[in-house]
Amino acid sequence: MKQLRSSVKIAFRALAMNKLRSALTMLGIVIGVASVIATVAVGSGATERIQEQIASIGSNLIVVLPGSLTTGGLRMGTGFAVTLSESDAREIPLQCPAVAYAAPVIRGGAQVVAGNNNWATIIYGVTPDYLAMRDLSVAQGEEFSTSDVDGANKVALLGKTVVDNLFGAANPVGQPIRIKNVPFTVVGVLTPKGQSSTGQDQDDLILLPISTAKRKVIGFNPANADAVNMILIQARSAGQIAAAQEEITALLRQRHHLQRAELDDFSIRNMQEIFAAQEASSRIMAFMLAAVASVSLVVGGIGIMNIMLISVRERTREIGLRQAVGAKTRDILTQFLVEAATLSIAGGMVGIVLGVAASVAISQIAGWRTVVGPGAVLLAVFFSALVGIGFGYYPARKAAYLDPIEALRYE
Amino acid sequence: MPPLIDVRNLTKTYSLGEVTVRALQGVTLTIERGSFVAVMGPSGSGKSTFMNLVGCLDRPTSGRYFLDGVAVESLDRDRLADIRNRKIGFIFQTFNLLPRMTALENVELPLLYKSGETPNAAALARRALVSVGLSGRERSLPSQLSGGQQQRVAIARALINQPEILLADEPTGQLDSRTGNEILEIFVRLNRESGITIVLVTHSDEIAAYAERIIGFRDGRVVSDTPVKLAALRIGPAGIGAAAEAEARP
Numbered sequence: 001m002k003q004l005r006s007s008v009k010i011a012f013r014a015l016a017m018n019k020l021r022s023a024l025t026m027l028g029i030v031i032g033v034a035s036v037i038a039t040v041a042v043g044s045g046a047t048e049r050i051q052e053q054i055a056s057i058g059s060n061l062i063v064v065l066p067g068s069l070t071t072g073g074l075r076m077g078t079g080f081a082v083t084l085s086e087s088d089a090r091e092i093p094l095q096c097p098a099v100a101y102a103a104p105v106i107r108g109g110a111q112v113v114a115g116n117n118n119w120a121t122i123i124y125g126v127t128p129d130y131l132a133m134r135d136l137s138v139a140q141g142e143e144f145s146t147s148d149v150d151g152a153n154k155v156a157l158l159g160k161t162v163v164d165n166l167f168g169a170a171n172p173v174g175q176p177i178r179i180k181n182v183p184f185t186v187v188g189v190l191t192p193k194g195q196s197s198t199g200q201d202q203d204d205l206i207l208l209p210i211s212t213a214k215r216k217v218i219g220f221n222p223a224n225a226d227a228v229n230m231i232l233i234q235a236r237s238a239g240q241i242a243a244a245q246e247e248i249t250a251l252l253r254q255r256h257h258l259q260r261a262e263l264d265d266f267s268i269r270n271m272q273e274i275f276a277a278q279e280a281s282s283r284i285m286a287f288m289l290a291a292v293a294s295v296s297l298v299v300g301g302i303g304i305m306n307i308m309l310i311s312v313r314e315r316t317r318e319i320g321l322r323q324a325v326g327a328k329t330r331d332i333l334t335q336f337l338v339e340a341a342t343l344s345i346a347g348g349m350v351g352i353v354l355g356v357a358a359s360v361a362i363s364q365i366a367g368w369r370t371v372v373g374p375g376a377v378l379l380a381v382f383f384s385a386l387v388g389i390g391f392g393y394y395p396a397r398k399a400a401y402l403d404p405i406e407a408l409r410y411e
Numbered sequence: 412m413p414p415l416i417d418v419r420n421l422t423k424t425y426s427l428g429e430v431t432v433r434a435l436q437g438v439t440l441t442i443e444r445g446s447f448v449a450v451m452g453p454s455g456s457g458k459s460t461f462m463n464l465v466g467c468l469d470r471p472t473s474g475r476y477f478l479d480g481v482a483v484e485s486l487d488r489d490r491l492a493d494i495r496n497r498k499i500g501f502i503f504q505t506f507n508l509l510p511r512m513t514a515l516e517n518v519e520l521p522l523l524y525k526s527g528e529t530p531n532a533a534a535l536a537r538r539a540l541v542s543v544g545l546s547g548r549e550r551s552l553p554s555q556l557s558g559g560q561q562q563r564v565a566i567a568r569a570l571i572n573q574p575e576i577l578l579a580d581e582p583t584g585q586l587d588s589r590t591g592n593e594i595l596e597i598f599v600r601l602n603r604e605s606g607i608t609i610v611l612v613t614h615s616d617e618i619a620a621y622a623e624r625i626i627g628f629r630d631g632r633v634v635s636d637t638p639v640k641l642a643a644l645r646i647g648p649a650g651i652g653a654a655a656e657a658e659a660r661p
């Protein structure tokens with residue numbers, strides 16, 4: 001105990017003697033710990049966000065896309081085939097008792113002009129049900145209605161990013177815009193949703209009545225004038241998702257005249273699966289980032305080893321003298337291990353502060369959510385101590401096993 | 412009671428590649444408790460090698476060494492470290508103080524490695540400094556002390572664990588003769604008052620005269636071993652007084 005206390009004192013004194021050198025050595029650990037903290041923070045932020053989306057969207061959404069998944073799981077043109085139709089979407093809620101709503105969606109890119117400004121964005125042709133199911137609301141103006149869909153009225157709902165680029169700070173509601181040269185009236189602005197967990201801007205879009213989008217903007221698909229890119233379905237409850245999926249599959253196979261041996265010409269997935277997959281991939285991503293960051297921790301450890309080797313060399317006479325007055329192998333070993341651990345733990349502390357600061361900066365600048373948990377901080381402290389002791393061991397051992405005579409005689 | 416130091420046929424051979432240096436070639440001698448011995452001899456005759464073996468800093472190539480009846484030549488590093496800590500005090504020509512520590516901390520150093528807690532270590536160390544005539548300089552760094560003062564700190568450090576033997580290899584080699592004599596007077600006093608055994612290497616007859624026995628080395632062998640009896644050989648004010656006292660002893 002007295003050895004440990006004095007070792008800490010000796011370590012601080014030795015490190016204070018070479019302030020610049022100690023600081024530079026610590027820098028490696030500082031950077032390592034800071035980057036581990038920051039990447040873990042970004043990773044857990046993404047995961048937490050996905051979990052929140054799952055909770056907020058409700059887990060009873062189902063997506064049907066045209067095209068099939070092969071048995072091997074290889075995607076065969078999902079979303080691009082023309083096998084799903086608006087009439088499928090109409091029939092699903094009527095025929096499937098477990099389904100509450102079904103909303104057909106068509107999609108396409110378009111250039112949009114307002115006054116002197118223009119902007120390329122994605123156009124979604126939808127029905128009012130879509131907004132309710134996606135939990136989209138209108139911040140200014142109002143939604144379009146079923147009668148706008150029936151009448152194929154030229155009305156548009158704009159995402160925040162589109163408004164920013166076309167109108168700046170001006171109020172766009174009631175203003176004319178041209179989408180692919182077709183004049184539309186802006187009836188509303190969607191409440192911003194920010195970035196998705198995968199980093200997409202969820203506000204860079206325009207919603208049009210599906211009928212208008214098909215006739216005036218996106219165009220008919222020559223293979224099937226009734227084709228849609230997606231059908232979004234809401235089951236009556238989370239418990240009825242499986243039933244709904246079965247009913248939909250049976251109905252669509254029947255409507256598409258598929259034989260028993262034929263594969264589905266559509267794919268059906270529920271949001272739970274999709275989010276689970278996203279969550280898994282974001283976890284893997286976070287893990288890989290943290291792994292890369294920990295490489296720099298190892299590099300920092302090598303820096304410590306290097307400096308400790310130099311320090312042992314420089315203090316050879318001191319070691320010899322300590323041995324002459326009775327220091328045992330363990331005493332010298334402890335002294336140098338404590339010194340290495342002091343370096344790395346101090347570096348770890350600074351690294352934690354910087355890592356937390358970096359996480360805050362990332363969430364401010366990039367708009368990503370970051371979460372710094374106590375677990376990550378503890379882990380960082382633990383690892384930096386481990387690195388110090390691990391990489392300090394070899395130099396410390398070298399010091400401890402010096403021959404006292406040779407050490408005393410060392411110049 | 413066995414002699415404090417009992418070496419038998421001690422040899423030490425260094426091999427430097429093809430050349431082998433036989434620094435000690437069979438040294439046999441005993442040193443009794445409480446004696447004050449000077450070791451002399453030309454440069455390279457093996458004096459320091461002998462001192463390192465006696466001090467348990469090094470191990471002989473062959474031969475036996477009984478320290479206080481214990482065969483120490485076969486003990487492991489940590490056992491030897493413990494013996495150095497408890498039984499032996501070293502004083503070096505170059506003082507070997509730790510430069511970043513105060514005088515007091517330097518003196519306390521052996522206590523750090525002593526097994527068991529030492530209450531009021533600082534008070535002990537302060538007393539040791541006073542006993543070598545260095546009060547009031549506890550907080551000085553070695554660089555702020557003169558050579559003689561540094562050697563006094565080193566002596567205080569050697570004494571802190573109350574060892575039985577003080578080994579001094581040319582302790583006055585870097586000091587002027589007046590300071591050297593002052594240091595020697597401390598040794599004489601310690602030997603007299605505390606009965607501590609002192610083995611001292613020196614090139615100076617004047618210094619050797621403080622001892623009661625002079626062992627002569629040449630080419631790794633003991634070539635002479637003479638008791639110092641004549642008061643006339645004891646030079647210096649303390650020396651003469653000490654010699655007179657010695658005469659008075661039975």
Ligand SMILES: Nc1ncnc2c1ncn2[C@@H]1O[C@H](COP(=O)(O)OP(=O)(O)OP(=O)(O)O)[C@@H](O)[C@H]1O
Binds near residue numbers: 425453456459460
């Ligand atoms: N570590 C070593 N490696 C090789 N040879 C050594 C070593 N230490 C001492 N020697 C040799 O052993 C012999 C005795 O050396 P030692 O240091 O004991 O002499 P000394 O009597 O103390 O001399 P001095 O009066 O100059 O201090 C010398 O020839 C020296 O070169």
Ligand SMILES: [Mg+2]
Binds near residue numbers: 458459460580
């Ligand atoms: Mg010598």
